[in-house]
Amino acid sequence: MHEIDWTSIFSPTLSLIEIVIRGTIIYLVLFFFLRLLRRDTGSIGIADLLVVVLIADAAQNALGSKYESITEGIVLVGTIFFWNYALDWLAYKFPAFQGLVRPKPLLLIENGVLMRRNLQKEMITKEELMSQLREQGIEEITEVKECYLEGDGKISIVAKSGRT
Template sequence: MNVDWQAVFVPSVPILETIVRGTVMYLVLFVILRITFKRIGSSSIGLGDVLMIALVAASAQNAMAREHVSVTDGILLVATIGFWSYTLDWLGHRVPRFQKFYYPPPLMLVKNGRLLPRNMRQELITEDELLTQMRRQGIEKIRRVREAYMEGDGSITFICK
């Protein structure tokens, strides 16, 4: 059994190219997902987290399976993805202009017991989905809701009358 140590550890692609490819893919996917799915739907995991997990898994798999990349290429790509994940999270906490994109503001879905269909369409939430969330929080009738908001993390907050 022979191990091709050069194929394992010597980058098969120029280092800068790996960094640029990782950067472009992370940023493009982040923007596409932020525009398409403004809210992930869970307060415990965010869009950046989901993207990081998916890209790291794909990058690591290629390096482990020796599909056209060395281990060094895979490590470099994972490090690049990790860098951008941390950097965007850092910007989201410290740069006001970026915060609005990274952490979407709440969107009102109900006002004074009345649904706001335009806002619900914007977030692709149906009346049934909203009523389900209401019931989960122990609210029986929509007329009892003064305001309901789709939060930046995808959860729905109800303020009763």
């Protein structure tokens, strides 16, 4: 039938350092665009989503022979994992860096008052917020002491103590 060319499967046709540089640039550019532009309520973190998308693409390219070797795909996937881990590590070790990697909580309700500017900033409708409140057993905004959009996109709610 057909002979397998093992050399072409594992021998890179591109410089491995070029693959690392390309993977680094793409990861960091996409991460910062996503970090600056959007954080969705109740979704997985931006970095998690980015890793899934990039790894799927990198693996698909390696499997579909858009690269000439599996080695190139493995190096690119390794580069993506490295940057995902490195950014998390930097945020953990250096508090000043944490604000860049993980957004600070954003106040959405304070003492029963809706912070409309913050809702608008994150493009969250009152109806979306009310849905999140109802999931926590809260029917009215006036029952809320504080409500935040957390850095991971989840909503956290502190109910007023006199709530029944």
